[in-house]
Amino acid sequence: MTTHLPILQVIIPLLAAPFCIFLRIPRLVGIFAILVSAAAFLVSCGLLQQVITAGTISYKLGGWPAPWGIEYRIDILNVYLLLLVSAMSTIVLVAAQTSIKKELPEDRHVFFYTSFLLCLTGLLGILATADAFNVFVFLEISALSTYTMIALGTDRRALTASYQYLIMGTIGATFIIIGVGLMYMMTGTLNMYDLAERLPEVNTSRTVLSAFGFFIVGVCLKLALFPLHLWLPNAYAFAPSIATAFLAATATKVAVYLLIRLVFSIFGIEFVVTVLPMQEIFMVLGLAGIFAASVSAIYQLNIKRLFAYSSVAQIGYMILGLAIGTKLGLVATLVHMFNHALMKAAVFLAIGGAVYRIHSAQLIHFAGLGRKMPLTMAAIVIGGLSLIGVPLTVGFVSKWYLVLALLENGWWPVAILVLMSSLLAVMYVWRTVEWIYFTPPRINIDDVTEAPLSQLIPIWILVLANIYFGLNTSLTVGLSKMAAESLYGIFGGVL
Amino acid sequence: MELVLDIISWIFLVTGCFFCLTGAVGLLRFPDFFSRIHAASITDTLGAGLILIGLMFQSGGWGLVMPKLVLILLFSLLASTTASHAIAKAALKSGLKPEVSSADEPSEGESSSKL
Amino acid sequence: MSDLFAVVMLSGIYSLISASLFLDLDAVDVAFTEASVGAGISTLLMLASLKLVSRYQKKTRYKPILAFFVVVTTGAMLIYGTLDMPHFGTADAPVHTHVAPRYLNESMGEIGVPNVVTSVLASYRGYDTLGETLVIFTAGIGVMALLMVSKQTKQESKKLIPADMQQQIILRIVAKMMIPLILMFALYVQFHGDYGPGGGFQAGVIFAAGIILYTMLFGLSTSQEVFKATTIELFTAAGVLLYGGVGVVCMLLGGNFLDYDFLKHDPVHGQHLGILLVELGVGITVASVMMIIFFKFTWRTVKHKYKK
């Protein structure tokens, strides 16, 4: 069975999702979802082990060889993110059991879990595949299920948020498929590695150039790169807490992965930096995103929106890492993808725990909660510290590598800007802290107690992971370095 | 024989085309909704029907094509007449009155032209 | 345009015209799908949802300059992209020289299905089709989750005298004659997909259209006696499970996922069986998702009526 691990990674949740409809009983479906996700996590662990010992794994779907059939190709980069996504979904699902019960009417639970598993399927599918069109298919699965999950939010504004995302997401997906179509037109193949081989012959043509343009814009819409981030804050703010935690931790990371694949594996960094001034564009947009979104975050009244804006800012850091265009820059991006998932999942789950008790995500309703829910609030604080990049947390590791990469490239003014931007993070995190700890309560919170144990445990697993991976970086940095090596290896390490 | 079949078929085709054309002209030129839908259904039934019959003569024997064409004719006769009926009824139900004489209520004629 | 009804009609016409265009390009399968899905069922579903909302769009206060800009830029980019494209129909275009020849030349020997589109769709790139089926399933889940109907409404609707068209005798009689034929045709399309244009997607849509026609004429509660919403919900899942199940069976028999060669001793027979089954899965899911979407919209309409 071990040879089938690449496909098992995706079809376990894929088949489990429709199966949920048959199970019908909400509690049962919830537990089933956890088991499925845990199985996916185990599979990705197995894959990690295989990839490390045996190198890249290729799996032919339907038994057809690569350019004719669809291929799954797992290398270090994939498996790194597969591990991240499946781990996050498992942890989040554990917390979902109680949280969903309060936020959604019972007859929708089954559909929520089904959508969740479908979303997981989509994300894992995007990560595992080596086929450009297959990417699009799974992108649609994850996107559609995401719209559903967001629209299920209790607030009526969730519907508009979901609709907004649907429009933007569809534009993004359309652009991606146009890009894929044009590439197929010029090469006659859809397999990424086949594309990478055949594109250089035609990459001076305008068709390929516009294919690249469409693909990049589409992916950037998906990953909410400033200024294409407009859908994100509302979507995160009004979705059910669990959905927010999961999406914040994984969805944008997968889009960033897609961008990395596109830039490094399909077109090649050489093409990307020579034909278009992508380095400059990414740098400017990344920085603009960091500052604009951080400043917006400072003025938010809804704590979920606040951290949603912070997500946009954090994406700026990832893009900035890519913009550097060096191995170390890529490492910084990859490390930050992992770390950001850890911190955002922790923060949003903790917020979910608080919402579970006080039924509001308004910042003023969080006033004085520090005394009532010390453990949950401490999780928000530690997550926030991690966002700032305080030592001993994962955020510091990310920042360290990013600044190091910037210095190595001689971009020291950007390095200073990056460091300054973390002060903006201090400002929005500290605003939260002041509300939570140093402001008397505005609403009656006498009966408020700590979040239920089934949420506290996942929250604190994530918080401890934030600290653990801040201290022991052998997994994150190690894998990122290996991934960066292999990605640069393809084109013999230009730059 | 071939020639006869050809001539017959062409007669059907040309008449069919003629009805299609008149239907189209009627659709554009008739004053109110109900007379227009009359013109439109001529296109569907007579026009398309005659063309299909003409094609049947062209199909050359009782192969696979002939029954298919017959079926299409049958379905189109059934479906388009029913559809015309349904549309007219819906229009009536939603308050659109046929123009009995041109002097009556020109405003309704205008409103129908907006449809 | 603020008249949404007209918008829906125009989009249907657009689909029909593009179907003709595909036909002209010799892409019969695509044309068929476009006609049945784009012009057919999606127009129908849009009309059903239009019944829930107002027919006219609210006036917007801003002018959609940004949208216009995006559209113009996209168009410009597309035109720019076409400049260096190989000319249409050129024999040495990359599309015709790299992957496609194998499909055209080997498919008969490897899969034994005359319609190459079907063999690409269901076997060479069968996994994509599984994904597409899942997309449809996901859409169904979305509608089911968002348009939940409370149990109370379900009970209320039993008392309800359904369907606005109850009085339309001509329509009812004609439809009674047509519906069996439509369903028959759906099955024909389903199982004839190996040889001619057709397959699970189109068949499912046509089948659903037949049922929807029935529901419109005879009322929701009548059709629910045969097609219970809860049962159809199960069928949406069953189709995907059937498709995926075939893949898993292939794995258990020693092949890769969706490698139909292993289903029977003879690879070509295996391919036949596999394609038949997965197409069936697609058909089941598509039909039931379309139906469930329509039903949910109709439930909503019923609920609205009761509120008033």
Place this chain on the structure above:
Amino acid sequence: MALSAEMMLILTMVVPLIAVGGIAAAHKYPNLREAVTITASLILIYLVSSLYGITKAGGVVSVQGAELFSDLALSFRIEPLGMIFSLVAGYLWLVTTIYAIGYMRGHHEKNQTRFYCCFAIAISSAMGIAYADNLFTLFIFYEVLTLSTYPLVTHAGTKEAKNGGRVYLGILLSTSVIFLLLGIISTWYVTGTLDFRAGGIFGEEHRKAAAILLPLFIFGIGKAAIMPFHRWLPSAMVAPTPVSALLHAVAVVKAGVFTVLKVCTYTFGIDLLVSLPTRDFLLYLGCASIILASLVAMRKDNLKARLAYSTVSQLSYITVGALLATGSGALGGAMHIATHAFGKITLFFCAGAIMVASHKTEISQMKGLGKHMPITMTAFFIGSLSIIGLPPCGGTWSKWYLMVGAADTGKWLVMAVLMVSSLLNIAYLLPIPLKAFLSEDGVEKDRSFQLKEAPLPCLIALCFTAFGCLVLFFYPQPLYEIARAFLEASGNYVR
């Protein structure tokens, strides 16, 4: 108990953390809670003292932690300067705790559990700073110290306190993140190591880089409060007095100047420092800081504010001592860490005692207070003498060596500054006790209740520290020896 020295080193950081748990657990029983704190501080004193014994006997104690990333590790080693700092911090924790018990209860403060917890964390991180063997470790604990003292500053939760906390955190974090972190990463990038080594880590070829990095470090170590980054110190005055004492005499500011000294001697190396072109500029900035802060202090009527500016001035003595880049300068700086700590903590204790007993905060109200609070005022007098640098107090010795250092370099301007500043010290400190003892009026008129000495724990504490000031004058030998050892360890000798 037979503990290995390495174990003890780790325990110095762990014991306060364990105490945090104990304090939090005992939050319902104030007596038990305070007993836990005192026990922990006693253990800490035992540990620090025995470590002192070991190192004095020539033992080398070092702990190499696990490697984190970029070949960086948390590593600790006891060297003489750190020994001074840890001894001071360790002993004064006990004293401050005793004082705090009296103060906090006398003042009926809220959130006392949080107070003691954060206090313990701050001490733990101070120990980490003291024993850090590389810049990386030092930076981590430096940031932890900032964050753990923030709740102490904002303790009152009032708007004023929040604003003070914002300035405190804002300046300390921004300097440390923008300048210090950038400096550290650049140092690592330039030299490939962050270890503290005798004679510094910059080679001749890095002279240019070092010249740029020096200001980054000096400005980045915001805790050393060199102007213009001194604003946080007066802002933090909103904190309860024990915190001010801790902040301004022991842990925080001393962590700052300690870091400055350590960076100047172990990272740059005195020999390199002398030749850096940026050094002169910083040296004169330090001198300006000394004079300006003294001048501002003279104009402050609020006692705590005056003491705060006095601290700013005194800290710059140490910075100047380090930047003088002579053996004597460094020696004086090292000694001044201890002598100033004892002097300033006495003054703060007295200020707090006056506040608890008489609710007076302004100097102009304190005339004639000596009659009612003779012990407090005597201690204040002694503390003032120590700060000024007059016999018979410890401050004499450190100032002496600073003067010698200045004379060694031949920079007469620096010497002049030191002298003028001493005069200014006299002008703003001595009038307070003198007026308290010699003036008659001003007290009884607006007092309706009996004015008497502060609670007993406060008195014990301030007497102890005042006594410490005297001891340091009469028995300076141990301190001098450690400071000598520090010079030798950093590869320098006094003439």
